[in-house]
Amino acid sequence: xxxxxxxxxxxxxxxxTESRRFAERLGLQFPLLxxxxxxxxxxxxxxxxxxxxxxxxxxxxxxxxxxxxxxxLWRYVPHxxxxxxxxxxxxxxxxxxxxxxxxxxxxxx
Amino acid sequence: xxxxxQSSSSRHAEGWAFAGLALVFSGPVAYLxxxxxxxxxxxxxxxxxxxxxxxxxxxxxxxxxxxxxxRLICVLNVLLLVGFAYSFIWWAVLPKTPVFAxxxxxxxxxxxxxxxQWVTLxxxxxxxxxxxxxxxxxx
Numbered sequence: 001x002x003x004x005x006x007x008x009x010x011x012x013x014x015x016x017t018e019s020r021r022f023a024e025r026l027g028l029q030f031p032l033l034x035x036x037x038x039x040x041x042x043x044x045x046x047x048x049x050x051x052x053x054x055x056x057x058x059x060x061x062x063x064x065x066x067x068x069x070x071x072x073l074w075r076y077v078p079h080x081x082x083x084x085x086x087x088x089x090x091x092x093x094x095x096x097x098x099x100x101x102x103x104x105x106x107x108x109x
Numbered sequence: 110x111x112x113x114x115q116s117s118s119s120r121h122a123e124g125w126a127f128a129g130l131a132l133v134f135s136g137p138v139a140y141l142x143x144x145x146x147x148x149x150x151x152x153x154x155x156x157x158x159x160x161x162x163x164x165x166x167x168x169x170x171x172x173x174x175x176x177x178x179x180r181l182i183c184v185l186n187v188l189l190l191v192g193f194a195y196s197f198i199w200w201a202v203l204p205k206t207p208v209f210a211x212x213x214x215x216x217x218x219x220x221x222x223x224x225x226q227w228v229t230l231x232x233x234x235x236x237x238x239x240x241x242x243x244x245x246x247x248x
Contacts, residue, residue: 005237006240007233007236008239008240008242009230009239009241009242010241010243011244012245012246014246016223016224016225019222019223019246020224022223023223031224032222033220033221033222034220034222034223035220040220043218044208044241045209045210046206046209048203049204051245052246052247056247059243059244059246060203060209061244062243063240063241064209064212064215064240064241066230066234066238066239068235069214070215070231071214071215073238075209075210075212077209078203079203080201082153082197082201084150090240094238094240
């Protein structure tokens with residue numbers, strides 16, 4: 001992803017301590033951002049109300065590719081918790097952006 | 110196979126019921142063991158196959174053996190299958206996200222990351238494409 005000039009940021013409601021433990025356990029090299037009050041989740045519309053520990057609100061595992069000016073170029077949201085994004089599809093989208101930086105968001109690869 | 114002269118009430122088929130129960134339990138276990146396989150994770154077909162076979166064996170056992178506790182095991186087999194199917198098909202459904210679907214521009218934010226650094230989204234997107242990955246956490 002970084003080789004293609006992209007950057008990956010992960011977001012959850014976990015605290016910095018919990019996120020650090022998670023990053024260490026899985027050996028993650030990218031930043032895990034801590035949206036502890038859920039305000040970012042709400043602004044993106046990806047809240048799963050009451051699905052966390054003790055009925056807390058947690059994130060729906062969505063992905064979004066953001067380009068210049070905050071323009072949303074590509075998005076993915078699963079319908080069931082078993083569904084996962086194919087990483088190849090994301091890399092393809094990022095690669096296409098590098099070749100055509102002004103790619104129209106409607107022309108998704 | 111029926112043996113002539115043997116009354117159906119003396120036929121004991123608890124083996125079928127227990128074997129069926131074991132198969133039904135093996136379904137969710139197999140699911141967890143092989144969850145990284147795409148077919149298993151998204152369709153659950155092998156796990157459902159095991160549970161269906163287990164339920165069928167339980168039903169066969171209950172048909173051959175008229176004892177009450179054997180029939181209870183048969184009911185348990187079928188209930189476990191129904192419970193797993195419910196979890197897999199309905200409980201796993203995520204809420205719809207119309208707001209997310211209609212976003213044109215990403216809302217900016219500044220959050221702290223796991224190493225304590227502050228990250229601002231607009232700074233990140235100014236230097237290249239940013240893939241934002243929301244994850245459930247709370248593990």
